[in-house]
Amino acid sequence: MNDLQRLKTALDLREWVEMDLGPALARGGDARLWKCPFHREQRGCSLAVWADGWRCFGACQEGGDIFDWLQKYRGLTFIEAVGVLGGTLPIASRQIRQSRFVPVDAQPPEEAWQQIAGQIAARAETILWSRQGKSARTYLQGRGLKEETIIRARLGLIPGRAEQWWRIQGLTVPSGITLPWWVGKELWAVKVRRAAGLPKYLQITGGSAHGLYNAARLEGHEAVLLVEGEFDALLAEQECGGLVGVATLGSAGRTLNPRWLPLLVGCKTILICLDKDEAGRKGAARLQAFTRRARIVELPFGKDLTEFVIQGGSVSQWLNDVL
Numbered sequence: 517m518n519d520l521q522r523l524k525t526a527l528d529l530r531e532w533v534e535m536d537l538g539p540a541l542a543r544g545g546d547a548r549l550w551k552c553p554f555h556r557e558q559r560g561c562s563l564a565v566w567a568d569g570w571r572c573f574g575a576c577q578e579g580g581d582i583f584d585w586l587q588k589y590r591g592l593t594f595i596e597a598v599g600v601l602g603g604t605l606p607i608a609s610r611q612i613r614q615s616r617f618v619p620v621d622a623q624p625p626e627e628a629w630q631q632i633a634g635q636i637a638a639r640a641e642t643i644l645w646s647r648q649g650k651s652a653r654t655y656l657q658g659r660g661l662k663e664e665t666i667i668r669a670r671l672g673l674i675p676g677r678a679e680q681w682w683r684i685q686g687l688t689v690p691s692g693i694t695l696p697w698w699v700g701k702e703l704w705a706v707k708v709r710r711a712a713g714l715p716k717y718l719q720i721t722g723g724s725a726h727g728l729y730n731a732a733r734l735e736g737h738e739a740v741l742l743v744e745g746e747f748d749a750l751l752a753e754q755e756c757g758g759l760v761g762v763a764t765l766g767s768a769g770r771t772l773n774p775r776w777l778p779l780l781v782g783c784k785t786i787l788i789c790l791d792k793d794e795a796g797r798k799g800a801a802r803l804q805a806f807t808r809r810a811r812i813v814e815l816p817f818g819k820d821l822t823e824f825v826i827q828g829g830s831v832s833q834w835l836n837d838v839l
């Protein structure tokens with residue numbers, strides 16, 4: 517077996533597609549089924565994904581292995597796709613450790629992508645604060661976010677029907693509320709919260725799956741809180757009274773890339789608070805395995821941080837109790 521074959525057999529493509537498209541909408545035998553993003557499928561679930569390959573049985577008939585998936589969906593080059601897989605492989609696998617695929621520091625997407633995606637995100641920001649963005653702003657305020665938090669996070673709006681996609685300068689852009697993953701001047705990804713449809717969260721194609729949301733704001737904090745999603749992170753930071761730095765990987769299924777470890781070196785305590793469901797518990801255990809300073813903490817009530825705050829919980833009081 518060569519390195520690439522070994523790499524492929526060591527992982528389950530279904531989990532990778534789930535990171536990009538959210539939970540599968542149906543199952544058929546060993547396959548999980550999704551709406552095919554490549555022909556913007558509206559009805560039906562023509563994208564079938566197995567542990568080792570994928571295929572669209574609908575209009576576009578696209579298919580391939582995990583490398584094809586990463587190249588086509590995330591817009592990576594083959595070399596980048598190999599790097600991405602090497603960077604997140606389960607380190608426990610002896611086979612892999614012997615190969616040349618050791619965990620690598622992730623890099624932000626290439627400059628050209630950052631420029632185009634950055635322009636799209638900036639335009640979306642303007643739209644959010646126009647009359648067109650009124651209901652999106654109401655939605656965000658309903659999640660407990662204050663105006664200054666929304667502005668600081670540079671959230672935006674791509675207008676359109678709930679499940680609509682746009683093609684802008686070569687990128688596929690879902691409509692919905694944009695959450696840009698800025699780390700200083702680097703744009704790692706632009707997630708999009710759609711108004712309806714599953715998965716709820718998508719991203720502009722070509723973004724990295726290895727960023728750390730809010731990473732630039734961790735500096736100088738002795739304690740860091742890792743939560744499951746971007747909105748939770750924004751709300752936690754808004755409500756924590758400066759007690760902790762807050763960041764998120766954006767979903768329970770993602771692992772922390774070694775690239776971000778230096779940011780956490782200076783902090784004495786890492787609190788992990790993911791959603792109270794199976795994915796959240798697994799994700800929290802995986803994060804905790806990184807360092808002994810990490811501690812899994814539970815909210816007194818609510819399934820996630822947003823629900824906790826909406827139901828009257830005080831983030832700063834809770835943090836004072838657990839710290």
Ligand SMILES: [Zn+2]
Pocket residue numbers: 552553554555556562572573574575576577578
């Ligand atoms: Zn298709």
